[in-house]
Amino acid sequence: MDQIISGGGTPARSGGLLYSGNDWNFQTIRDCYDAIEEIAHGELGLETYTNRVEIITSEQMLDVYTAHGMPVGYKHWSFGKRFIGHENAYRRGLMGLAYEVVINSDPCISYLMEENSATMQALVIAHAAFGHNHFFRNNRLFREWTDPSDILDYLEFARGYIARCEERHGQRAVERVLDAAHALQNQGVNRHSGARKLDLKAEQQRAKERRAYEDSIFNDLWRTLPTEAGGADGAAEGGDARRLLGLPEENLLYFLEKNAPRLAPWEREIIRIVRMIAQYFYPQPQVKMMNEGCATWVHVYIMRRLHELGRIDDAAYLEVIHSTSNVINQPGFDMGGGASFNPYALGYAMMTDIVRICTEPTAEDRAWFPDIAGNGDAIGTLRHAWAEYRDESFIQQFLSPRVIRDFRMFRLSDDTAQPYLLVDAIHDEAGYREIRRSLARVYDPGTFYTEIEIVDVDLLGDRTLKLEHRTRAGQLLQARDARQTLDYLAALWGYGVVLNEVDDQTGAVLATHTAGPAQ
Amino acid sequence: MDIIDRRPNPHGKNLENRRRVLQRARSAVQTAVRDAVARGKIREVGQGNAISVPADALHEPSLHRVFSEGTREIVLTGNREFSRGDRLQRPPGGGGGQGSGAGQAGEQGGGEDSFRFVLSRDEFLDLFFDDLELPDLLKREISTTENGVPARSGLSNEGAPSHLDLGRTMRRSIARRLGLGRPKPAELLEVEERIAALEALRPASPEELEELEGLRERRGMLRQRLARIPWVDPVDLRFRRYTIMPQPATRAVMFCIMDVSGSMTERMKDLAKQFFLLLHVFLERRYKKVEIVFIRHAESAEEVDEDTFFHDPRTGGTIVSSALELMRTIQRERFPSANWNIYVAQASDGDNASSDTTRTASLLRDDILPAVQYYAYIEITGSGAVIRGETDLWRSYRAIADENDHLAIRQVGDRKEIFPVFRDLFSRQRDTAEA
Numbered sequence: 001m002d003q004i005i006s007g008g009g010t011p012a013r014s015g016g017l018l019y020s021g022n023d024w025n026f027q028t029i030r031d032c033y034d035a036i037e038e039i040a041h042g043e044l045g046l047e048t049y050t051n052r053v054e055i056i057t058s059e060q061m062l063d064v065y066t067a068h069g070m071p072v073g074y075k076h077w078s079f080g081k082r083f084i085g086h087e088n089a090y091r092r093g094l095m096g097l098a099y100e101v102v103i104n105s106d107p108c109i110s111y112l113m114e115e116n117s118a119t120m121q122a123l124v125i126a127h128a129a130f131g132h133n134h135f136f137r138n139n140r141l142f143r144e145w146t147d148p149s150d151i152l153d154y155l156e157f158a159r160g161y162i163a164r165c166e167e168r169h170g171q172r173a174v175e176r177v178l179d180a181a182h183a184l185q186n187q188g189v190n191r192h193s194g195a196r197k198l199d200l201k202a203e204q205q206r207a208k209e210r211r212a213y214e215d216s217i218f219n220d221l222w223r224t225l226p227t228e229a230g231g232a233d234g235a236a237e238g239g240d241a242r243r244l245l246g247l248p249e250e251n252l253l254y255f256l257e258k259n260a261p262r263l264a265p266w267e268r269e270i271i272r273i274v275r276m277i278a279q280y281f282y283p284q285p286q287v288k289m290m291n292e293g294c295a296t297w298v299h300v301y302i303m304r305r306l307h308e309l310g311r312i313d314d315a316a317y318l319e320v321i322h323s324t325s326n327v328i329n330q331p332g333f334d335m336g337g338g339a340s341f342n343p344y345a346l347g348y349a350m351m352t353d354i355v356r357i358c359t360e361p362t363a364e365d366r367a368w369f370p371d372i373a374g375n376g377d378a379i380g381t382l383r384h385a386w387a388e389y390r391d392e393s394f395i396q397q398f399l400s401p402r403v404i405r406d407f408r409m410f411r412l413s414d415d416t417a418q419p420y421l422l423v424d425a426i427h428d429e430a431g432y433r434e435i436r437r438s439l440a441r442v443y444d445p446g447t448f449y450t451e452i453e454i455v456d457v458d459l460l461g462d463r464t465l466k467l468e469h470r471t472r473a474g475q476l477l478q479a480r481d482a483r484q485t486l487d488y489l490a491a492l493w494g495y496g497v498v499l500n501e502v503d504d505q506t507g508a509v510l511a512t513h514t515a516g517p518a519q
Numbered sequence: 520m521d522i523i524d525r526r527p528n529p530h531g532k533n534l535e536n537r538r539r540v541l542q543r544a545r546s547a548v549q550t551a552v553r554d555a556v557a558r559g560k561i562r563e564v565g566q567g568n569a570i571s572v573p574a575d576a577l578h579e580p581s582l583h584r585v586f587s588e589g590t591r592e593i594v595l596t597g598n599r600e601f602s603r604g605d606r607l608q609r610p611p612g613g614g615g616g617q618g619s620g621a622g623q624a625g626e627q628g629g630g631e632d633s634f635r636f637v638l639s640r641d642e643f644l645d646l647f648f649d650d651l652e653l654p655d656l657l658k659r660e661i662s663t664t665e666n667g668v669p670a671r672s673g674l675s676n677e678g679a680p681s682h683l684d685l686g687r688t689m690r691r692s693i694a695r696r697l698g699l700g701r702p703k704p705a706e707l708l709e710v711e712e713r714i715a716a717l718e719a720l721r722p723a724s725p726e727e728l729e730e731l732e733g734l735r736e737r738r739g740m741l742r743q744r745l746a747r748i749p750w751v752d753p754v755d756l757r758f759r760r761y762t763i764m765p766q767p768a769t770r771a772v773m774f775c776i777m778d779v780s781g782s783m784t785e786r787m788k789d790l791a792k793q794f795f796l797l798l799h800v801f802l803e804r805r806y807k808k809v810e811i812v813f814i815r816h817a818e819s820a821e822e823v824d825e826d827t828f829f830h831d832p833r834t835g836g837t838i839v840s841s842a843l844e845l846m847r848t849i850q851r852e853r854f855p856s857a858n859w860n861i862y863v864a865q866a867s868d869g870d871n872a873s874s875d876t877t878r879t880a881s882l883l884r885d886d887i888l889p890a891v892q893y894y895a896y897i898e899i900t901g902s903g904a905v906i907r908g909e910t911d912l913w914r915s916y917r918a919i920a921d922e923n924d925h926l927a928i929r930q931v932g933d934r935k936e937i938f939p940v941f942r943d944l945f946s947r948q949r950d951t952a953e954a
Contacts, residue, residue, distance in 0.1 A: 026522055026524075029522055030520075030522065033520055037520075050520070051520045051521075052520070052521045052522075052523065053520060053521070053522045053523070054522075054523045054524075054525045055522070055523070055524050055525060055526060056525045056526060056528075057526050057530070059530050059531075060525060060526070060528070060530060060532075062533075063530075063531075063532040063533050066533055066536070075535050075536055075539065076536065076539070077536060077539035077540045077542070077543045077577075078579055079533060079536040080533060080535075080536030080537040080538070080539050080540035081540050081577050081579075081634070083533040083536060083537060084537060084540060084634075084635075084636060085634075087637075088635050088637070091637075107521075111525075114526060129520075175539075182579060183579065183580050183581055183582075184581075184582075185581075186581055186582065186583075187582060330596055330597075331596075331597070332595075332596055332597020332598075332599075333595035333596060333597050334597065335597065341596065407596045407597075408596060408597055408598040408599070409594055409595065409596055409598065410594075410595060410598040410601055411592055411593065411594050411595075412592070412593045412594075412595065412607070413590065413591075413592055414590065414591050414592070414593060415589075415590040416587075416588040416589060416590075417588075419609065420606040420607060420608060420609065421606070421607040421608075421609060422604070422605075422606055422607075423601045423602070423603060423604065423605040423606075423607065424592075424603060424604075425603065426598055426601060426602060426603055427598065428603075430603070431603065435594055438592045438593075438594050439594045441592075442594065450582050450583050450584050452582055469582075471584065472589065473588065473589060474586065474587050474588035474589030475584050475585075475586055475587075475589065476584065476585070476587065477582055477583065477584060477585075478583055478584075478585045480580075481580040481581060481582065481583065482580075482582055484578070484580035485580045485581060485582050488580070
């Protein structure tokens with residue numbers, strides 16, 4: 001990108017150097033922020049949530065990692081496990097810490113490490129506080145599925161609630177519910193309808209009502225009687241009851257929260273907390289590549305402009321180039337480091353390519369992308385893509401032959417019946433569309449989420465919960481994990497659980513997993 | 520935009536979560552810790568310990584698909600030489616490498632590696648000695664106490680000026696002054712100024728004269744109150760109080776006594792080493808400073824360093840009393856029992872010159888046992904010195920052990936038995952727990 005792309009906005013002013021050397025102070029950060037904001041809002045037309053920049057130490061960064069970047073979290077051993085894992089990797093030098101972590105919240109919080117140089121702080125502000133922030137605020141998935149204004153308060157509420165439960169009911173009892181809910185959290189989101197807005201007051205109110213109800217029905221006389229479960233459901237006729245229970249249901253945690261007969265109110269609330277947080281994180285993996293690409297593209301653009309305007313010196317700009325090229329490095333399949341795509345590399349390359357197509361298209365581009373080629377509005381096109389696509393559809397729509405050639409992509413067909421792997425598409429005329437289709441499928445949420453439905457409850461019999469996993473032969477659930485997870489599910493449900501793996505095409509049952517009722 | 524400096528915020532948010540992990544994997548961690556101890560050198564155990572536990576103990580299951588058969592497509596980058604239709608050898612290891620690894624690992628069950636902890640010294644030792652306690656430790660400790668240290672114990676009304684608790688004293692003084700209504704000096708000054716100003720007025724109007732009269736009265740009252748109600752009253756004074764607390768001796772010495780005569784094989788020495796090692800780690804947790812003295816003996820005894828102790832073979836007959844005498848001498852010279860907690864661990868195959876056994880027993884009973892905290896004797900079985908199921912030495916020691924609680928004797932035959940025997944010797948006493 002040699003020429004300046006015009007975003008239709010006002011070009012930023014030039015001025016003196018913002019800083020020189022590596023050292024920074026709070027004034028430096030503020031100056032950089034203002035200069036960056038001018039470019040981001042003026043030239044790129046980004047729309048962002050209010051920013052909050054927090055300076056933290058590397059030790060605190062490890063804490064932030066553990067909680068998926070969330071500043072508050074409830075206590076659970078699995079976070080400790082993650083923490084120890086990160087700590088070991090970091091101490092042994094296997095893992096460098098990210099320069100930043102950014103949270104999808106309003107205000108949008110970016111964490112900057114104190115060890116960063118002045119240039120890195122500026123880069124990180126451009127990357128996180130403007131790139132990611134714009135993406136969080138504008139991408140359709142985030143808009144529909146998450147509510148950034150309440151998440152921090154909700155997490156605070158969750159931590160407080162779980163701590164109080166531990167006081168009242170003991171750590172073991174709470175851990176039992178959390179373990180089970182965590183195992184099911186990937187099956188604890190509504191995939192097909194957006195999340196309702198979190199309303200903290202209502203959440204707290206409901207928690208309080210549950211408590212009050214629990215207290216009001218506490219009665220020593222009844223307490224010692226065996227629990228009579230099911231209640232009115234038990235009398236209902238099969239089909240009718242299925243309708244009442246809202247079956248089939250793909251959100252297992254939701255179903256348990258509402259219908260599990262043996263759970264105490266506080267246990268339902270804990271399940272709800274895990275479910276709400278899982279729901280909040282649900283969009284992230286589906287747009288990871290775009291999100292990182294967007295942030296990287298934005299910081300590259302902004303840092304280049306700062307350099308052109310004389311706000312940073314050559315040394316600083318070299319540092320930017322060095323750091324960026326590390327981030328967007330894509331090793332080949334045989335270079336070690338795994339064969340997966342680097343989301344930064346792919347996202348950045350595709351976005352840079354869109355700019356090229358919009359401003360200086362070749363004949364090939366005109367044939368492939370007639371509606372955007374040469375439209376002269378590169379930034380508008382990018383903003384549109386950032387807002388309306390997720391990784392899968394973005395690749396399907398915008399992966400150009402040029403990027404496929406640059407990455408030298410090829411496709412292997414792996415048929416376990418054959419003793420060899422077949423190269424069935426490479427970066428040539430015949431292969432472009434094949435590769436694009438297959439790569440898009442990798443990012444299809446259907447491939448990385450396992451969808452499991454509750455299809456029936458044996459209401460007239462022993463209340464066994466029946467689940468179904470629609471799949472095909474050779475793509476079954478990992479058996480040991482499935483059994484352990486079902487044990488957790490049975491513990492929450494209170495009765496037996498059966499999971500059938502059913503062939504999508506023929507309807508044949510491929511495998512069955514069961515778990516007995518909890519003692 | 521706000522910039523917030525979070526660096527001064529509390530660190531270690533995850534310490535609690537970390538603790539819970541240890542708790543969760545407790546049994547696995549404990550096994551790993553004991554393995555680590557079994558491998559280490561005596562003085563090194565418990566320092567900077569990384570241990571690994573199988574990932575199973577901390578596995579988080581979930582419902583997820585794995586690819587095992589059928590067809591699938593994989594898109595990769597960095598093609599240099601392939602064209603369409605090329606057939607590639609599957610990578611070795613059941614098709615690992617190129618992403619089919621997930622399926623394979625899944626079939627093998629989990630496929631996760633072991634999980635590595637770095638434990639702090641305290642965590643390590645706590646796990647290691649989960650429920651062990653030296654018998655009657657406290658009682659004996661206090662009885663051997665030499666000096667005391669002052670410890671804070673509340674407040675008192677009197678004391679040396681250097682112990683004055685200024686904060687509390689002033690708080691009480693303020694409360695008293697407020698309660699009794701002591702006027703502020705500034706108030707008096709103000710009244711006096713006003714009086715001076717009025718007195719300077721000539722002629723004064725009747726109202727001013729009246730005001731002057733009132734002010735003079737007020738001045739008198741203020742002066743009186745100021746004089747009567749002191750700034751700091753003796754009742755306000757609070758002093759920090761100290762009590763002299765007995766300071767338990769924090770030093771311990773451990774004597775390792777081992778028979779290195781020809782009848783002790785390498786295997787036997789190794790068993791003995793395990794036992795010494797455990798005892799050392801255990802004492803280290805209890806005391807700030809632990810000294811070790813290695814005494815080996817055959818016909819005669821000598822003090823040696825650790826390496827020589829375990830690895831330098833000697834031959835000859837066995838006279839146990841020589842080692843006990845040497846131990847007693849060293850202890851008298853270097854480790855007076857008033858300042859040191861003394862522990863003795865003796866390992867032997869039970870072989871002794873028959874003429875010496877009586878002397879050994881009396882030395883132990885009359886001279887050594889009264890001076891030491893604890894005496895552990897382990898006899899490594901499998902030697903030729905056994906007569907009617909027990910050795911001479913064992914028989915005489917047993918008679919003494921029946922009378923003395925702090926002499927403990929056990930027989931060990933195999934490496935596996937070392938830890939149980941150790942636990943057995945030092946476990947919290949059942950009878951006191953049940954009482």
